[in-house]
Amino acid sequence: MQTFNRSxxxxxxxxxxxxxxxxxLYLGPIMNILxxxxxxxxxxLGNYAKLGESDALLRIVWTTVRICIVTxxxxxxxxxxxxxxxxxxxxxxxxxxxxLLLVSFWISILVRTFSWxxxxxxxxxxxxxxxxxxxxxxxxxFMRNELGVLIGMIHYMxxxxxxxxxxxxxxxxxxxxxxxRNLGASGSQSFLRIYLPLTLPxxxxxxxxxxxxxxxFYVTPAVLGGGKVLMVAEYIxxxxxxxxxxxxxxxxxxxxxxxxxxxxxxxxxxxxxSTVFGGTTR
Amino acid sequence: MHDKQFMxxxxxxxxxxxxxxxxxxxxxxxxxxxxxxxxTAVMAGDAEAAADHVVMWNWGxxxxxxxxxxxxxxxxxxxxxxxxxxxxxxLEGKIKEMVDSGxxxxxxxxxxxxxxxxxxxxxxxxxxxxSVVSRDKTLPGYALEFGVSIILYGYxxxxxxxxxxxxxxxxWADFFxxxxxxxxxxxxxxxxxxxxxxxxxxxxxxxxxYPLDMDRALTKIQSIKEDSLYWGSxxxxxxxxxxxxxxxxxxxxxxxxxIENDTDGRYKLVNNQAxxxxxxxxxxxxxxxxSSVMQFIATAQEVPAQLALLDCLGMTPSNPxxxxxxxxxxxxxxxxxxxxxxxxxxxxxxWWGKNxxxxxxxxxxxxx
Amino acid sequence: xxxxLEIGSLQIRNVSKIFGTFKAVSDVSLNVQKGEFLTLLxxxxxxxxxxxxxxxxxxxxxxxDIALDGASIAGVPAExxxxxxxxxxxxxxPHMNVRDNIGYALSVRxxxxxxxxACVDEMLDLVQLQQFADRKPxxxxxxxxQRVALARALCFAPPVLLLDEPLGAxxxxxxxxxxxxxxxxxxxxxxxxxYVTHDQEEALSMSDRIVIMRDGAIEQVGTPKELYExxxxxxxxxxxxxxxxxxHNDKVYxxxxxxxxxxVGVDHQDARMNGTVSSITYFGSMQRVIVDTKEGQxxxxxxxxxxxxxxxxxxxAVDLLWADEAAVELQMG
Ligand SMILES: Nc1ncnc2c1ncn2[C@@H]1O[C@H](COP(=O)(O)OP(=O)(O)O)[C@@H](O)[C@H]1O
Ligand SMILES: [Mg+2]
Numbered sequence: 001m002q003t004f005n006r007s008x009x010x011x012x013x014x015x016x017x018x019x020x021x022x023x024x025l026y027l028g029p030i031m032n033i034l035x036x037x038x039x040x041x042x043x044x045l046g047n048y049a050k051l052g053e054s055d056a057l058l059r060i061v062w063t064t065v066r067i068c069i070v071t072x073x074x075x076x077x078x079x080x081x082x083x084x085x086x087x088x089x090x091x092x093x094x095x096x097x098x099x100l101l102l103v104s105f106w107i108s109i110l111v112r113t114f115s116w117x118x119x120x121x122x123x124x125x126x127x128x129x130x131x132x133x134x135x136x137x138x139x140x141x142f143m144r145n146e147l148g149v150l151i152g153m154i155h156y157m158x159x160x161x162x163x164x165x166x167x168x169x170x171x172x173x174x175x176x177x178x179x180x181r182n183l184g185a186s187g188s189q190s191f192l193r194i195y196l197p198l199t200l201p202x203x204x205x206x207x208x209x210x211x212x213x214x215x216x217f218y219v220t221p222a223v224l225g226g227g228k229v230l231m232v233a234e235y236i237x238x239x240x241x242x243x244x245x246x247x248x249x250x251x252x253x254x255x256x257x258x259x260x261x262x263x264x265x266x267x268x269x270x271x272x273x274s275t276v277f278g279g280t281t282r
Numbered sequence: 283m284h285d286k287q288f289m290x291x292x293x294x295x296x297x298x299x300x301x302x303x304x305x306x307x308x309x310x311x312x313x314x315x316x317x318x319x320x321x322t323a324v325m326a327g328d329a330e331a332a333a334d335h336v337v338m339w340n341w342g343x344x345x346x347x348x349x350x351x352x353x354x355x356x357x358x359x360x361x362x363x364x365x366x367x368x369x370x371x372x373l374e375g376k377i378k379e380m381v382d383s384g385x386x387x388x389x390x391x392x393x394x395x396x397x398x399x400x401x402x403x404x405x406x407x408x409x410x411x412x413s414v415v416s417r418d419k420t421l422p423g424y425a426l427e428f429g430v431s432i433i434l435y436g437y438x439x440x441x442x443x444x445x446x447x448x449x450x451x452x453x454w455a456d457f458f459x460x461x462x463x464x465x466x467x468x469x470x471x472x473x474x475x476x477x478x479x480x481x482x483x484x485x486x487x488x489x490x491x492y493p494l495d496m497d498r499a500l501t502k503i504q505s506i507k508e509d510s511l512y513w514g515s516x517x518x519x520x521x522x523x524x525x526x527x528x529x530x531x532x533x534x535x536x537x538x539x540x541i542e543n544d545t546d547g548r549y550k551l552v553n554n555q556a557x558x559x560x561x562x563x564x565x566x567x568x569x570x571x572x573s574s575v576m577q578f579i580a581t582a583q584e585v586p587a588q589l590a591l592l593d594c595l596g597m598t599p600s601n602p603x604x605x606x607x608x609x610x611x612x613x614x615x616x617x618x619x620x621x622x623x624x625x626x627x628x629x630x631x632x633w634w635g636k637n638x639x640x641x642x643x644x645x646x647x648x649x650x
Numbered sequence: 651x652x653x654x655l656e657i658g659s660l661q662i663r664n665v666s667k668i669f670g671t672f673k674a675v676s677d678v679s680l681n682v683q684k685g686e687f688l689t690l691l692x693x694x695x696x697x698x699x700x701x702x703x704x705x706x707x708x709x710x711x712x713x714x715d716i717a718l719d720g721a722s723i724a725g726v727p728a729e730x731x732x733x734x735x736x737x738x739x740x741x742x743x744p745h746m747n748v749r750d751n752i753g754y755a756l757s758v759r760x761x762x763x764x765x766x767x768a769c770v771d772e773m774l775d776l777v778q779l780q781q782f783a784d785r786k787p788x789x790x791x792x793x794x795x796q797r798v799a800l801a802r803a804l805c806f807a808p809p810v811l812l813l814d815e816p817l818g819a820x821x822x823x824x825x826x827x828x829x830x831x832x833x834x835x836x837x838x839x840x841x842x843x844x845y846v847t848h849d850q851e852e853a854l855s856m857s858d859r860i861v862i863m864r865d866g867a868i869e870q871v872g873t874p875k876e877l878y879e880x881x882x883x884x885x886x887x888x889x890x891x892x893x894x895x896x897x898h899n900d901k902v903y904x905x906x907x908x909x910x911x912x913x914v915g916v917d918h919q920d921a922r923m924n925g926t927v928s929s930i931t932y933f934g935s936m937q938r939v940i941v942d943t944k945e946g947q948x949x950x951x952x953x954x955x956x957x958x959x960x961x962x963x964x965x966x967a968v969d970l971l972w973a974d975e976a977a978v979e980l981q982m983g
Contacts, residue, residue: 056647063650114521122466123526144511144527175741178708181729183755184806193758197745227471227512230650238646241375242472243639244400 030257033250040247047251057248061255064232067146067221068214071153075210076203078154079161086162087169101159109156113223116152117143144226152220160213161206168202204271212260232256335364336571336578339388342369344595349392352590357581363574374401381406381567389569390578395562398429399635408565414576419583419601424560426631431560432582433597436535436617436626437475438556440542440549445529453555457530458483458502460509465529468522469503471512473645474634475557476503478627479532482555488627496641500648512649523549536596539615551614553622559629560600592616657719658684658809658842660705665714667700667866674700676866677714683858684719684809687836687843691853692863693889698846699738700866702812705844707731718809734803734811734841738818740795742787748774748798749783755806773801776835793824800835810842817852829856850890854878862886878906883981894949896977903977907952911971912939914962921969923949927962941968 012019037047051057086097119125120142127139142148172195180190196203218233232252239249336357338349346367354365370376372391378401380386391397401407407428417425424431441451442465451463457479460467469476478491480502486495503510511527513519516534523531524544531549533541538551563579581587588599589607598616599605605618613619617626634641660682667675675697682688690698703709705716707728715724723731743751750757752773753766774780777797787795796816803811816832817825833856836843847853853860854874862869862877862885870882881887884895887904894905913921925943932955939951939962949970953962962968 056643059647060650117521117525121525121527173739173741175737175739176743178706178728179735179737179741179802180743180754180758181708181727182706182731182733182735183758183802184729184732185754185758186729189758193754194743222514223518227469227510227514228507228650230646235646238472238642241373243642244375244378245639245643246375 033253033257036246036250037254040250041245047247050248050251051255057252060230060232060235061252063230064215067149067153067229067231068211068217070150071157071214072207072211074150074154075157075161076165076206079158079165079206079210080199080203082158083162083165083169086166101162104159109219112156113152113220116148116155116224120148120151143224144228146225146229148224148226149221149229149231152224153214153217156217156220157210157214161210164205164209165199165202168199168205172198201271204267208264208267211263215256215260334362335366336389336575337366337368337387338390338392338578339368339370339372339566340392341371345369345392348591348594352594353578353582353587356584356587357578360581361574361577363571363578365578372397377401377564377566378404378406384568386566386568386570388566389571389575390563390565393429393562393564394634395424395426395429395431395560395631396629396634396638398426398562398564399631400638401564402426402428406567408567408569410565410579411573411576414573415580416583419603421560421600421602421628423628424562424600424631426562429562429564430579430583431562431600432579433561433588433591433595434558434600434617435561435597436556436558437470437479437532438535438538438551438553438617439479439530439532440523440538440551441531442526442529443548443550450550451530451552453552454479454483455485457532458506460506463530464509466509466511466527467506468511468513468519468528468531470519470532471514471646471649473642474638475532475559475629477641477645478557478629479555482627488555491627492630492633494633494637494641496644500644503645504648507649510649520544535617536598536615539596553614553617554625556617556622556626557629558598558617558626560631561597562631659719660810660842660844661717661720662701662705663715663717665701665704665716666712667697667704667709668712674866675704678866678868679714680861680868680871682810682842682844684842685840687833687845687856687858689845689847689853689857689860690863691847691850691860691889692869694848696863697866698848698863699814701863702735702814702844702846705810706733706735706812732806732808734806734808736796736799736803736811736813736816738814738816740787740799740816740819742795742798742802744787747784747786748779748790751787751798752801752805754802759806769805773805776804776838777801777831792819793828796820796828797831800832804835804839804841808841810844813843813845815846815848817847817849825852832856854890860890862889880978881980887978887980892950895980896947902980902982904980905972905977907938907950908936908954909972909976910949910951912941912951912953912962913969913971914966915968918969918971920971922972923970924968925949925970927964927966927968930962930964941970943970 038044040047051061082097082101086094089097117124121127122139122141122143124143126142127136130136131139142151176194176198177190180194185193216233217231218237221229221231222234236249236252239245239252340346340349346369349367350365358364368388372388372393374393374397377391377393377397380388398407402409409427410425410430412425415425415430417430420431421434439451439454439457441463443450445465446463451457451459456463457467469479477494477496477499480499481491481495482488484498484502486498511522513522516537519531519533520537520541522528523533523541533551535551535553535556538553541549542551563582565575565579569575582591583601585599585601585604585607588601588604589609591597592599592604592608592612596615598618599608600618602618605620605623608616608619613621616622660680662678662680662682665675665678666673678701690701692698700709704711707723707726707730711724715722717723743754746754749770753770756766756769770783771780774783777800779794779797779801782790782794787798790798796819799816800813817828820828829852845856857874859871859873860877861871864885870877870886872880877886877890881890881893881904884893884902884904887893887895892907894907894910896903896905917924923941923943923945925941927939928942928948929938929940931938935955936952937955939953941949941951943949951970
């Protein structure tokens with residue numbers, strides 16, 4: 001019993017059936033994708049070789065990664081300020097902000113995307129107003145380009161960025177910051193040496209969450225990009241539904257999956273991932 | 283949905299195994315119990331349950347109602363069979379997936395004729411039974427082994443009368459001429475129609491388009507890329523125009539009337555050099571209703587159905603018999619009406635069926 | 651450790667703190683001598699932490715002024731006050747090891763690494779944590795954490811050290827040990843300590859002076875002995891040690907239990923009161939006897955077990971005697 005307990009935590013036994021279910025439900029499709037990527041249209045590495053041969057594919061992957069990185073930087077950056085404000089304002093304001101944040105999860109991505117067009121499109125509210133008061137002669141191209149995609153994606157992602165940060169900021173004892181001031185640290189010293197390190201796990205969690213979710217964006221780039229910003233998710237969907245190049249689609253899906261796994265693995269070299277996902281350092 | 287289908291399929295397989303004695307009774311009953319599906323339903327199978335109706339796979343929205351009134355009612359009167367719908371949109375990939383999975387739930391798909399060329403030879407479609415369906419009740423070349431064109435839609439463009447009122451654009455050459463006609467353009471994102479328009483703008487004759495010169499077409503497309511937006515759905519094309527994002531917009535020609543109405547006539551449809559696209563009925567391999575679907579297709583070819591589809595959906599008849607009967611107030615918006623038929627060009631489903639996938643990817647590469 | 655400090659006297663003048671309509675600290679005036687060990691003692695909610703927070707600069711004073719060596723510091727922000735502070739719950743930096751925690755104050759002042767190292771080593775010595783220098787706070791016991799907090803607060807040689815219930819989280823035995831260590835450290839470094847506690851024994855055993863607080867105001871200030879021997883009113887008398895209250899000629903007197911003599915049986919001529927023993931509790935070094943007097947009062951008497959040969963039994967009729975100076979006249983209220 002002693003050795004048994006030491007090798008397998010009893011908690012695992014409780015979730016074992018669930019684990020089996022999850023593994024079969026997820027691993028099955030993943031295996032299917034891998035299989036397709038090596039067999040369709042013909043067996044071999046042909047689909048992967050395309051990455052080297054076709055500028056188009058590389059460009060799509062690069063566009064996707066670039067947009068996701070920028071989205072992540074801005075979402076997490078803005079999310080950090082928002083979470084900070086939420087933690088440090090009074091309870092009533094905090095409740096308002098939390099409600100707004102949660103409500104935004106309920107608004108469909110399609111509605112949000114088209115709202116941006118109304119607001120920032122060529123004939124949108126902002127351009128209309130600026131033109132009316134004579135500040136600009138030509139509408140500013142906020143939408144239907146990469147900037148539009150970024151605005152839409154960042155806006156969608158901010159709530160996702162805020163939540164992990166909020167959790168990690170709320171768990172900081174306010175007296176720790178008082179202590180830092182008391183010991184003579186300036187505001188920026190306290191932030192850089194105490195606050196930032198203490199919120200780092202939340203920051204990493206938030207970054208991972210936003211980046212990974214961004215990779216799967218489809219509607220926003222398709223609509224706000226005006227057709228010129230092609231990201232992997234949309235491309236995969238076209239290959240599946242329109243061009244019937246399932247092998248290419250599977251290869252790209254596998255690439256994304258292993259890209260993300262590689263990223264997690266790299267991060268695990270630098271920090272304990274369990275702290276990021278809510279575990280303790282001890 | 284998917285899970286349920288999978289479960290039922292598994293059970294039908296095991297029902298067969300049980301009947302053939304490969305599976306013992308207890309295991310079979312346990313399987314049924316576990317999935318919560320009534321034993322009788324499984325044993326009866328799908329075919330009999332479906333035999334009293336055909337399932338049409340279309341794009342939802344208006345089309346459900348229109349297909350019912352235009353075709354379904356007559357079909358029921360003729361055969362006593364009903365019409366049901368799957369409105370999830372029969373994209374080529376979905377048809378392939380349905381047939382590959384062995385769980386075919388639709389009898390006829392409201393697709394494109396080029397789908398018949400790409401999916402037919404790979405064994406995903408039933409051949410059209412031309413002893414029931416008529417080759418003569420569609421345009422020549424649009425009655426193929428695995429699909430027959432029932433309606434025509436098309437690619438035309440609308441322009442902003444305020445921007446170009448005095449000297450309006452007349453053709454695709456004007457559409458691509460941003461020097462003479464400054465302003466934003468919108469084009470279809472999945473290449474179809476856009477490539478042909480580009481070639482015509484570049485001087486290729488409408489009857490000499492195929493095989494498409496891809497390089498030439500893409501060069502032309504890229505020449506106005508800075509001034510172009512690309513849409514992926516009819517509603518997106520509509521909103522780009524109606525919201526004033528573009529001064530000239532390629533649209534699905536059947537939406538022309540709506541756009542003119544929604545902009546109070548500010549935007550006007552140009553049918554010159556419009557590209558007629560054969561919309562086709564195709565039958566997924568192993569469809570549940572079997573051969574009775576051919577009668578349904580034949581019904582849709584009849585003149586009353588053709589005119590009703592035009593009236594209800596704005597889809598133009600492809601049965602030449604109906605061309606002369608297109609009512610006066612539809613003439614401007616029907617691509618094969620007497621007013622338009624001499625100005626239009628015809629899409630080649632053979633070329634698209636064989637080269638469509640590569641063309642779409644090349645197009646996407648060029649615009650992104 | 652830095653050279654003996656030249657500064658460190660604090661003047662608190664008519665300081666009040668008002669939260670909304672609630673006066674958490676009201677009109678407190680106090681002079682703290684340099685090098686003094688001053689304790690703020692009072693029940694929970696009496697405004698001790700609030701007063702300390704104003705001294706540290708985390709809270710603004712609503713009224714009044716605070717001065718260090720005569721110069722007002724009311725407008726000086728917390729990070730510029732140079733007051734050391736040991737927080738309730740310690741507030742150690744969980745991501746830094748002991749060494750970095752202790753060196754933090756010098757490090758944010760951009761001192762040379764060697765100087766920081768020297769100071770940290772000296773502090774580790776002072777609080778006897780040398781072998782734990784590389785541990786994170788989470789890997790230390792409560793008592794060890796407390797000592798890290800102390801070392802961290804002392805490393806930049808502050809003129810004043812503020813301690814808010816620093817031993818509150820420790821168990822009784824450990825608390826007595828650390829009290830001893832704190833006293834030793836105070837004596838060695840000579841910094842002014844302002845120490846908050848609600849534990850009267852702690853206050854009595856450690857302080858040079860005690861400030862008794864109640865409802866945000868100072869009730870009485872004095873050395874432990876003064877306060878114990880000469881409580882001003884019932885509140886002080888009962889908050890600091892035990893006390894019987896004797897009413898006589900419209901006056902109230904405090905009478906400590908150990909200052910009463912008890913004689914069994916005989917009607918002694920000097921007897922001030924008499925009654926019957928209703929309870930005896932044995933505490934080892936002494937026993938506490940409760941006598942119900944004829945006047946209907948319960949009087950507590952502590953008897954030195956070792957010296958008192960004649961044993962008291964429940965139900966005994968007894969006489970109570972005390973010297974005149976044992977009874978302290980109290981202000982009313
Ligand atoms: N920020 C605040 N706002 C309102 N009331 C407060 C605040 N801080 C403390 N108080 C109140 O002031 C009184 C004194 O609190 P405190 O100084 O913490 O007492 P102590 O430390 O003696 O237990 C308490 O009644 C407390 O509720
Ligand atoms: Mg307190």
